[in-house]
Amino acid sequence: MRYGVKRKYRIRRNLIRRVKDEKDGRYKKLVFTEEADRIRKILRKEIEHSEEILLEGISQEDQEQFKKITSKMLENLEREERQDG
Numbered sequence: 847m848r849y850g851v852k853r854k855y856r857i858r859r860n861l862i863r864r865v866k867d868e869k870d871g872r873y874k875k876l877v878f879t880e881e882a883d884r885i886r887k888i889l890r891k892e893i894e895h896s897e898e899i900l901l902e903g904i905s906q907e908d909q910e911q912f913k914k915i916t917s918k919m920l921e922n923l924e925r926e927e928r929q930d931g
Contacts, residue, residue: 861885 861882867873878886901909 859881860879862876863879864874865877867875904912
């Protein structure tokens with residue numbers, strides 16, 4: 847889907863709106879609507895709840911170790927991509 851099509855869809859869904867730039871009226875800014883903010887808050891709560899469930903019973907030390915390991919794995923993948931590209 848092209849960018850313009852996605853933008854029109856979001857505008858129709860009342861997630862973003864176009865606002866004139868205060869400094870230069872020829873330009874339009876895309877800003878989130880109250881509906882988008884409401885959805886963002888709901889999703890944030892769902893994510894936080896899921897994280898609580900996932901991390902239940904896992905010590906802070908184990909969580910930190912997991913972050914270090916996955917960070918290193920990501921670095922390895924990124925390095926490989928740079929070498930191939």
